Amino acid sequence: MLPPQGSAYAGEVDTVYMALFWLSVFLFLGIAVPAIYFAWRYRYKPGRVTPHQTHNTLLEIIWSVIPLLLCIGIFFWGLDGWMKYAVAPGEAMEIQVVAKKWLWQFEYPDGSRTVGEVHVPVNKPVRFVMTSEDVLHDFFVPDMRVKHDIIPGRYTQVWFTPTVLGTHHVTCAEYCGKGHSDMQAKLVVENEADYQKFVETGGTEWEDYKMKPAEWGKLQWERKGCSTCHTIDGTRIASGGPSWKGIWGKMEKLNNGQEVLVNADYVRESMMQPSAKVVAGFEPIMPTFQGLLREHEIQGLMAFIKSLGNDPNGGPPAPTVLSLPPKPVDQKK
Numbered sequence: 001m002l003p004p005q006g007s008a009y010a011g012e013v014d015t016v017y018m019a020l021f022w023l024s025v026f027l028f029l030g031i032a033v034p035a036i037y038f039a040w041r042y043r044y045k046p047g048r049v050t051p052h053q054t055h056n057t058l059l060e061i062i063w064s065v066i067p068l069l070l071c072i073g074i075f076f077w078g079l080d081g082w083m084k085y086a087v088a089p090g091e092a093m094e095i096q097v098v099a100k101k102w103l104w105q106f107e108y109p110d111g112s113r114t115v116g117e118v119h120v121p122v123n124k125p126v127r128f129v130m131t132s133e134d135v136l137h138d139f140f141v142p143d144m145r146v147k148h149d150i151i152p153g154r155y156t157q158v159w160f161t162p163t164v165l166g167t168h169h170v171t172c173a174e175y176c177g178k179g180h181s182d183m184q185a186k187l188v189v190e191n192e193a194d195y196q197k198f199v200e201t202g203g204t205e206w207e208d209y210k211m212k213p214a215e216w217g218k219l220q221w222e223r224k225g226c227s228t229c230h231t232i233d234g235t236r237i238a239s240g241g242p243s244w245k246g247i248w249g250k251m252e253k254l255n256n257g258q259e260v261l262v263n264a265d266y267v268r269e270s271m272m273q274p275s276a277k278v279v280a281g282f283e284p285i286m287p288t289f290q291g292l293l294r295e296h297e298i299q300g301l302m303a304f305i306k307s308l309g310n311d312p313n314g315g316p317p318a319p320t321v322l323s324l325p326p327k328p329v330d331q332k333k
Ligand code: HEC
Pocket: 101, 102, 103, 179, 221, 224, 225, 226, 227, 228, 229, 230, 239, 240, 241, 242, 243, 247, 252, 262, 266, 267, 270, 271, 274, 275, 277, 278, 279, 282, 283, 284, 285, 286, 287, 289, 301
């Protein structure tokens, strides 16, 4: 009935939840069933005289004192959990989270950044310090049993100790506009060695080095969240931007009436300063990727967009070789 328990305190959260749930079921049935029965048992019948009861002190004390004790007990039980949940242990690793329409951006202690994907080492407490660049968002990781509002101009926090290796789902739980339901991210819990490798190479996998620039770029299109707004098959996403199919090398119409050639310069500018040139018929909603993409990721994206052009072999130049960071040591051997 509940999602898998992915954090150290998930079990405790669930115990409180289930206790409240079954208590509510018990009280509901305990009241509703007798009420229905009495309504039927003492229903009107011609000639029937029902005894007229107005007051019973003992009963009233019982049904006041028992719920009162229950409420006090639940309060202290909840408070105990809440204190653990609210205060992160001092040694917790800190990850900065910036939420914006409609993506998640994460910054690690060493300054490296990712979009739409966050990696954490297993069995170590991690604290997320969160803020928003625009409207209210909400950081919700069901497996970890954390959910907290993110407020523009303010910092809020959650922490947990992930205990289950693998990918967990992060989603926005505060309606934040047209693209709200696309505001998803992956939380990848991995062992210390994989985490260190991830931080050193910015998530570049050993396999990535064997890819052609355009294939690698396609991977970035998904990993960096471009795919939530840009399709590659010519269709248009309602809350998004133009499809990338066939744009490389064409003259793009802008909303100020001018035209611009879609080449490497324009595509790079579109990522870094999206509002500098806005495509006609679209709103300037694309977030800037300044500082969020490594050089080889930008190059890969350009190669990918070029490969979707009308004439992938002609047209203006796109990078054919990526300046990838140093190859990670293959740890699988
Ligand atoms: C929130 C939605 C959104 C996301 C995410 C997004 N874009 Fe955009 N993008 C747009 C919109 C809307 C436009 C058109 C308006 C404009 O030009 O700013 C656009 C325009 C572009 C253009 C110009 C396209 C053309 O036809 O001239 C490029 C290139 C581009 N984006 C690249 C990217 C890349 C690369 C990423 C991922 C790293 C990305 N976008 C992520 C919404 C988005």
